[in-house]
Amino acid sequence: MNPYLIAIIVYACILVAVGFIATKGVKGASDFFVAGRKLGPALLFTTLIAPNIGAGSTVGVAGVGYKFGISAWWWIASSAVGSVILAFIVGPAIWRVAKEYNLYTLGDYLDYRYNRNFRGFISLMMAIGTLAIFAGQLMGIAWILTAVAGTGKTVGILVGSIVVILYFGAGGLLAATFVNSIQIVVKFVGFLLAVPFALHYIGGWEGLTALIGQNIADANKAEAYMSFDGIGITMIIGYFLMLTPSFFISPGLIGKVYGARDVATVRIGTALNALVQFAFAIVPVILGMCAFAAFPNLSQSELALPIVMKEFMPFWASAFALAAIFSAEVSAADAVLYMITTSFTKDLYKTFIKPETSDEELLKMSRIVTVAAGILGISIALLLPNIITALSIFYSLMSVSLTAPLLFGLFSRRPSTKAAFICAIAGVLTTVVLQFGNGGKGIGILNAQSTGIVLTIIIMVFMMVVFPAKKKSIIDK
Numbered sequence: 001m002n003p004y005l006i007a008i009i010v011y012a013c014i015l016v017a018v019g020f021i022a023t024k025g026v027k028g029a030s031d032f033f034v035a036g037r038k039l040g041p042a043l044l045f046t047t048l049i050a051p052n053i054g055a056g057s058t059v060g061v062a063g064v065g066y067k068f069g070i071s072a073w074w075w076i077a078s079s080a081v082g083s084v085i086l087a088f089i090v091g092p093a094i095w096r097v098a099k100e101y102n103l104y105t106l107g108d109y110l111d112y113r114y115n116r117n118f119r120g121f122i123s124l125m126m127a128i129g130t131l132a133i134f135a136g137q138l139m140g141i142a143w144i145l146t147a148v149a150g151t152g153k154t155v156g157i158l159v160g161s162i163v164v165i166l167y168f169g170a171g172g173l174l175a176a177t178f179v180n181s182i183q184i185v186v187k188f189v190g191f192l193l194a195v196p197f198a199l200h201y202i203g204g205w206e207g208l209t210a211l212i213g214q215n216i217a218d219a220n221k222a223e224a225y226m227s228f229d230g231i232g233i234t235m236i237i238g239y240f241l242m243l244t245p246s247f248f249i250s251p252g253l254i255g256k257v258y259g260a261r262d263v264a265t266v267r268i269g270t271a272l273n274a275l276v277q278f279a280f281a282i283v284p285v286i287l288g289m290c291a292f293a294a295f296p297n298l299s300q301s302e303l304a305l306p307i308v309m310k311e312f313m314p315f316w317a318s319a320f321a322l323a324a325i326f327s328a329e330v331s332a333a334d335a336v337l338y339m340i341t342t343s344f345t346k347d348l349y350k351t352f353i354k355p356e357t358s359d360e361e362l363l364k365m366s367r368i369v370t371v372a373a374g375i376l377g378i379s380i381a382l383l384l385p386n387i388i389t390a391l392s393i394f395y396s397l398m399s400v401s402l403t404a405p406l407l408f409g410l411f412s413r414r415p416s417t418k419a420a421f422i423c424a425i426a427g428v429l430t431t432v433v434l435q436f437g438n439g440g441k442g443i444g445i446l447n448a449q450s451t452g453i454v455l456t457i458i459i460m461v462f463m464m465v466v467f468p469a470k471k472k473s474i475i476d477k
Contacts, residue, residue: 004310005149007319008326011186012163015330019166019179037099039259043181044269047256049276050180052079052247053187054332057277058284058325059140062305065288066298069212069225071236072285078239080277082247087270090248091257093410095266098258105258106251106406107347113409114417116351121421122401123347125428126251129397130339131373135381137164137333140302142381144325147306157381164333165374179334183327190324191283193317194309198290201312211293225289234445241450245403246395252339340373341366396435400427400452404460416469419460427456 039047057076064072094109103109111119142156151159202208209226216222224230247253260266284305290312291304298304309321345366350357357365404427405420431452434442442451 002149003315004319004322005145005151008145008149008322011323011326012159012330015179015182016163016166018182021178037259038261039256039265039269040261041265041268041272044256044260044265045272046181046184047259048083048253048270048273050184050187050327050331051252051335052083052273052277052332053280054137054140054328054335056136056140056332057280058191058328059143059302059305060136062284062288062291062308063301063303064231065285066292066301066304067288068231069227069289070282070285071224071228071231072288073228073281074231074236074239075243076277076281076284078243079247080274080281081240082244083270083274083277085244086248086253086257087267087274090254090407090410091266091270092263094254095257095260095263103258104255105342105346106249106254107343107351109254110405111347111351114405114420118405118417118420118424119347120352121424122405123343125397125401125424126339126343127348129395130252130336130343131376131380132384133395134333134336134340134373134377135384137329137336138377138381139384140329141326141333143300143302144306144322144329147303148310148322154382157378160329160333161374161378164330164337165371180331183331186320187324187327187331188280190321190327191280191287194313194321194324195283195286197313197317198287198308202290202293208289208293212289215292215296234447237445238447238450241446241453242395242399245399245407245453249402249406250339250398251343252335255338255342256335336377337370337373341369344369344373396431396449396452397428400424400431400449400456403453404456408460408464412464413470414464414468415460416463416467419463419467419469422463423456423459426459427452430455 053076057079061072061075064075097103097109097112101108101112103112107119107123110122138157138160139153141160142151142153145151145156145159146153199205199208202211212225213219213222216225229236257266257270260269287308288301288304291298291308294312295304295307298307305325306322309318309325313321345362349365349369350362354361401424404423405415409415409420431448434440434448434451438448440448442448446454
């Protein structure tokens with residue numbers, strides 16, 4: 001058997017074992033959904049940073065770096081800005097309400113702030129989007145296993161999904177927190193090993209620059225490849241408007257913030273997560289550029305990172321680095337399963353289908369939904385073309401539908417339920433029409449998603465001024 005595949009399988013078994021051990025602490029739905037609200041700064045940090053550096057931030061961004069160069073940095077940097085906002089503005093405010101009213105999910109908050117119908121609408125949107133992003137994480141795992149062991153996309157997707165479903169389905173957020181602690185160590189050690197090996201392989205930074213000049217005949221394009229604005233202002237703005245809100249309104253991240261033991265933990269743990277995102281942002285970009293320097297004709301740009309790990313490093317370092325990528329994809333996948341499970345069980349099943357569900361029944365249903373979502377995610381992963389496409393579906397739907405209702409509703413009593421519905425629906429419809437009817441182009445320098453988000457903010461401000469509603473908000477506390 002391929003030695004790389006053996007290393008990944010052994011590591012996967014360790015993760016599953018730790019997850020099952022952690023299930024002993026799961027006594028009810030509170031432990032499954034919000035880890036009993038007992039996470040300290042260190043555990044909150046690990047359970048946030050582990051999924052935030054997932055398939056998109058590793059395999060996906062390395063692929064973007066392979067194609068466009070150093071300006072791919074903006075993907076993770078935009079995400080980090082959102083984490084800063086979560087740490088100091090959104091997180092502390094929404095944690096207080098969650099603690100006071102025993103909220104488990106973002107849907108619980110939307111029900112509290114607006115009504116159950118808006119909660120249901122957003123939960124359906126999230127169900128579609130989160131299945132797409134879960135598929136993206138599985139595709140990341142598949143690329144790794146295909147590159148190093150020749151397993152093929154289907155086998156890689158199945159292996160990744162089985163690992164995540166087993167440990168998350170058993171223990172939920174509590175199990176994921178302990179597994180994430182292992183993953184984060186492996187992840188950062190692996191990537192710290194990869195950068196010097198990759199640069200050494202191509203002759204350092206000077207060698208990188210020289211090889212890129214050879215591979216890109218057009219001097220202007222080569223210069224753009226090495227600049228922070230090479231990807232274009234439209235794409236950079238698009239990243240900010242799509243990704244920055246996603247990292248302070250994400251149901252998965254909000255749910256993890258609920259698990260903090262106090263407000264200080266929210267600020268410290270989430271801020272540390274943001275700092276690490278900023279520091280890490282350049283790492284996969286450099287690795288993708290190194291791959292382009294050495295292998296400019298890869299059939300798929302998202303093979304860049306696995307190829308670097310396999311070809312540029314000795315086996316011992318390579319195996320560790322591949323485990324790091326596997327950790328990144330699996331930790332992000334469990335975070336997405338968390339979103340899917342909480343959205344369906346709490347926001348749809350308990351709210352609309354069976355309100356009298358007991359705590360024990362809710363826990364059982366959560367585990368069933370985890371398995372069902374895993375199967376659906378596998379199906380979607382087999383159909384979608386690449387990771388960035390999968391992630392863009394999720395981030396676009398989430399940012400367009402949630403940014404204005406959550407942010408304005410959190411700090412003002414003026415947004416009404418009608419305003420929340422109108423701006424969310426208008427934003428989603430605008431984005432879909434522009435994406436499929438106008439080739440993804442928006443208004444001026446904005447793309448489809450950016451135009452949709454800006455429209456939702458304009459509509460919400462208009463409704464707040466012209467048709468204000470006196471409703472519950474954080475400022476009343």
